[in-house]
Amino acid sequence: MHLDPFELHRPETIAETLALAGRLAPAFDYLAGGTDLLPNYKMHLNVRPHLIALDRVSELQEYTLDRIGAMVRLADLDRDPEIGRHYPALAEAVHGIATPLVRASGTVGGNLLVETRCFFFNQSYFWRASLGFCLKADGDRCHVVPQKEKCYATFSGDLAPSLMVLGASVEIAGPDGVRTIPLDAMYEADGDGIRRVRLRPGELVVAVHLPPAAQHLRSTYRKLRARPSYDFPELGVAVSLRRDGDRLAALDVAVGGLETYPRRFPAITEPALGQGLDPERIGALAQAIQAAVRPVHNTAYPPDYRKRMTGVFVRRALTDLWDRRGAS
Ligand SMILES: Cc1cc2nc3c(=O)[nH]c(=O)nc-3n(C[C@H](O)[C@H](O)[C@H](O)COP(=O)(O)OP(=O)(O)OC[C@H]3O[C@@H](n4cnc5c(N)ncnc54)[C@H](O)[C@@H]3O)c2cc1C
Numbered sequence: 001m002h003l004d005p006f007e008l009h010r011p012e013t014i015a016e017t018l019a020l021a022g023r024l025a026p027a028f029d030y031l032a033g034g035t036d037l038l039p040n041y042k043m044h045l046n047v048r049p050h051l052i053a054l055d056r057v058s059e060l061q062e063y064t065l066d067r068i069g070a071m072v073r074l075a076d077l078d079r080d081p082e083i084g085r086h087y088p089a090l091a092e093a094v095h096g097i098a099t100p101l102v103r104a105s106g107t108v109g110g111n112l113l114v115e116t117r118c119f120f121f122n123q124s125y126f127w128r129a130s131l132g133f134c135l136k137a138d139g140d141r142c143h144v145v146p147q148k149e150k151c152y153a154t155f156s157g158d159l160a161p162s163l164m165v166l167g168a169s170v171e172i173a174g175p176d177g178v179r180t181i182p183l184d185a186m187y188e189a190d191g192d193g194i195r196r197v198r199l200r201p202g203e204l205v206v207a208v209h210l211p212p213a214a215q216h217l218r219s220t221y222r223k224l225r226a227r228p229s230y231d232f233p234e235l236g237v238a239v240s241l242r243r244d245g246d247r248l249a250a251l252d253v254a255v256g257g258l259e260t261y262p263r264r265f266p267a268i269t270e271p272a273l274g275q276g277l278d279p280e281r282i283g284a285l286a287q288a289i290q291a292a293v294r295p296v297h298n299t300a301y302p303p304d305y306r307k308r309m310t311g312v313f314v315r316r317a318l319t320d321l322w323d324r325r326g327a328s
């Protein structure tokens, strides 16, 4: 495997970055830590002739507890005790991403925009060529669900579910200015499964915002994977709640590693507000979320197992958070 030649551009401000993007679109990719993009390039997956590196754009590296720049490294979050104290789900998610080496280069923005994954996609060019490629790169059919003209590659980033249950929003800069949207609204839930985010051409993720209320939530992130030292999630479950006496004042659940996008379940969690959580209600919530998810067979573990483990993880997380002492 080798990298084909590309032209590297290294702007120093957001304004310069957007000007370059406007000139080069659609023949470029943004390059953050490169830990996802460059391995994909080596496998000749949707390679572009220009890369706009973001490492010199200091505005993207600004970091406070309520605004985390897109170029903040995962290792910086991992070693910050304030993250663990205020946002346990985020700390648990970051700590479980890849290896220390990958976390030293990998960034928050890159993790939120990590390419979706599939057995038939994350393979060398020759491997894919032997099957005639697939819809997501170079081909015209899907090997996972051949009856459909849609890609089912799995969203496998760990940060997104953990940030979603903390109420995160994302600041995006583009040719038309800056906009801030809820994090879950950035992901494409419908469509062809190939376009994975609702970013307009040239748009740049600038930062993640966390509301003050996030610091008063109990939260956790649970991850299922084959090798705990290294692998992408086969399932990631994030849960947050706030307890007001014997009643639920806030509840959010998000999952990743199952479908083409990370997903929340407001229609299931919101009716539970104002009530208490006993084992029966916890079981019903876990069962409803398990029933709602639709994994397909394109990662290491079978979909039925990942679906059942969704219910198990939600039940365990809700039980632990509801009983956790010393939190709101
Ligand atoms: C061995 C290995 C194990 C891994 N395990 C995990 C894991 O367990 N969990 C997990 O979540 N990930 C895992 N990853 C994937 C990856 O390393 C991380 O997701 C990492 O956070 C990606 O960040 P990056 O900065 O390297 O992104 P890059 O590779 O630089 O970019 C990823 C994508 O985001 C786009 N992009 C980056 N920044 C921006 C921005 N600011 N605005 C617009 N577009 C942008 C790029 O164009 C590219 O499409 C693993 C990778 C490896 C190599």
Ligand code: SF4
Residues within 6 Å of the ligand: 117, 118, 119, 120, 121, 134, 135, 136, 137, 141, 142, 143, 144, 145, 150, 151, 152, 153, 298
């Ligand atoms: S789900 Fe289908 S189209 Fe998508 S990457 Fe896998 S084989 Fe290709």
